[in-house]
Structure formats: structure tokens, C-alpha cells
Amino acid sequence: MFFLETAILIFIGAFLLTYLTIPKIIKVVEHKRLMDDPNQRSSHSLRTPTLGGVAFFYTLVFALFFIRGRDAFDEAMYIIPGLTILFIVGLKDDLVVISPGAKLIAQVLAIAFILANPSFTIFSLNGFLNINEIPFYLYLIIGGFMMLTIINSYNLIDGIDGLASVVGIVIMVIYTTIFYLTEEYFFALLSITVNASLMAFLGFNLSSDKKIFMGDTGSLIVGFVISILTLKFLALRPHAYTELPFLLENAPLIAISILIVPLFDTARVFAIRIANKKAPFSPDRNHTHHVLIDYWGLTHKQASFIIGCFNLLFVMLFIVLGSTAKNLGMVIMLVSVVIILGYIFFKYNYSFSTLKQKILLRRKVNRIKGKVEETNFKRKKTKKERKNLKEEQQEN
Structure with missing residues (x-):
């Protein structure tokens, strides 16, 4: 009961703090002319x-102050330095673009604080693919690489209105x-805090x-x-998984299913860029959300909603399967799903020049349709006026 009351207060506080201060940020950004200018890759025109x-x-920093007593290994004090580093780097990148190398170094420094805390040490994979105990140095390699991948994958999906927020809300x-079921209340409250901020932000992100x-x-x-x-x-630890509705050995696959959207999209665009002999981080419009908008004609809201629903359904499917299936069978299924999704999206021609031509052609067709509709409307209006005039003359 105490956790529920705290969770409600944290959610309301984080939501209101984000919701009430974003308009102030908008005013400052507009006054200082720090707005994002659209380019040929942008999904917005203004x-x-x-x-x-x-x-x-600052919502996270405030929340960490109030929930810090529930962290058994003083995790809050290790999270704040990492948050600060990425906040400064992200802020600089939004104002004056920095190199991918500098951003990567900052991410490694932020991750180092987390890996140094014993609460996050992975001692075993609990039988996943018959792997049990792992040495500490291997944990550092796996943990560091995993965190780098997740941070950059989430950063890359922030390309259309609402998508990063919707996917983030599902994950949180x-x-x-x-973490509620495993009684890790500090991390449950941390998830609630981010969820509240994302929900408050989503309304502004989708606003006109x-x-x-x-x-x-933010990303x-x-x-x-x-x-x-x-x-x-x-x-x-193994005893914590007794409260979760899936087998202990399937935990890594459940984690992948939770992050399927950013991980799949990143792997796909990297493969396309490398196939086109470009750098993996070179910008383009090859992301899954761009495909849904440019090729399938969906709006930003529709694309974000579809991708968010897919993420949620995919996790639910793997949790159900993970309650009974062995991880080898789930690995085979995961690979099969990725191959099918890869085929569906790879069958399109993702050459940027071709994509640009198709976008310009669609805009031209829309303009022609608009002119035709306008001409037809004028003709109907003129015809109606003539008819009314003729009726008036007959009456006179």
C-alpha cells in the first residue's frame, strides 16, 4: 500500500513538473531562436x-532525490553523474552539432558510473544457451556494449512526432x-517517473x-x-524471477523483445547504409517509421501508434512463450520474425535519391490533385451561379 501511494505521488509530481515547464522551455527557445530548422531529411516542414x-x-533529478532511500546499493548517486554527462552532451548537440566520436566518449563515461555499482553486476546468464557463470570482465564487455547499443538505438528512432515517446511509454x-513484481521498488519508481514525463511531453510533441x-x-x-x-x-538474482511469468533462462530474450523496435530498426538501417557503402551513423530516411510515412502514406500519429502496438504485442507474445518454451526454440522464433520483418522492409528500394524522387513526385501529384479539385469547385460554383441567375431572369 505504501508503494502505491508513493507511486501515485511520484507520477503526479513528475507529470505536472514536465507539463508545466515545457511551455516555459518553448518560450525561451523561441525567444533565443534555438529552434530546429527542417532539412531534406526532416519529417517536419516548419x-x-x-x-x-x-x-x-531536472524531473529525474528531483525524483531521484525523493526515492533515493529505496535503493539498496545507493544507485541514485551513480545514476545522477551519468545523467548529467549525457544532458550536457545532448544539450550541446542540439545547439551546435558535435561529432559521433565525442558523443560516444561521453556515453562510455556515463555508462562507467553504472557498471561500477555492484547492484548491476551480471553474475550468470542462468542457463541461457547453456551459459551460466560469467567472469567479471565479460560482464563489463557485455554490459557496456548493451548499454551503448540501447542508448544509440533509442536515439535513432526519434525521427517522427510521438514515436520515441510512445515506444518509451510501452517500455516503461x-x-x-x-520491478514491482520483483519488489525492486526503486527501479519501479524510476520507470514511473520517466513514464510520467513522456506522457506529459507526448501531448506537446503531437500538438499543432x-x-x-x-x-x-531527451533521447x-x-x-x-x-x-x-x-x-x-x-x-x-534467481529468486526474484519466481514472481515473473516466464522462465529464468528466457530473461535475455524477454529483454530483447522489450527493446525490439529500436534494436530492429537500428540493425536494419545500419545494414542498409553499409550495403550502400555509407557510414553506419550517416543520416538518411531509411528508418522503419520513414518507410511507413513515405511509402505507406501514414501520418506521424498512425505510424507511432502502429509501432507502439507492435512493440507491446511482441513483448506479450514472448512472455507467454517464455513461460513454457525453452530458449533455443524462442531464439529460432526471434530470428524468424526478424527475417520476415527484414524481408518486408528490405524489398523496397531505399536509395536516398530514389526515395527523394518518390517524395517529390507524391508532392507534385498532391498539388495537381489540389488544383484539379479547386478548378472543379470553381466550375461547379460558376455553373450554380449561372443557374441561379437564369432562374431569377425567368421569374422577372
């Missing part, structure tokens, strides 16, 4: 305020449930007159928290 992630940072709901982007400031912070929660989930 100059839009960014830096929405600033609200995430799942982790809130997992008060729109704001979370920017790298790096949220991605960092997701990576922390994932590492903690995999570091849970």
Missing part, C-alpha cells in the same frame, strides 16, 4: 522548438510491472501549435535510463 529533454533531466510500463521535440537531450537521457533498467533486469 521551424520547431527543441530541447524538450531539459524537462526530463513493462519495466514498472517487472505548441509542438516541441525532445532532441538529443539520450531516456535511452540511458532504459539501458539502466535493462541491465538491472538481467542482473536480478
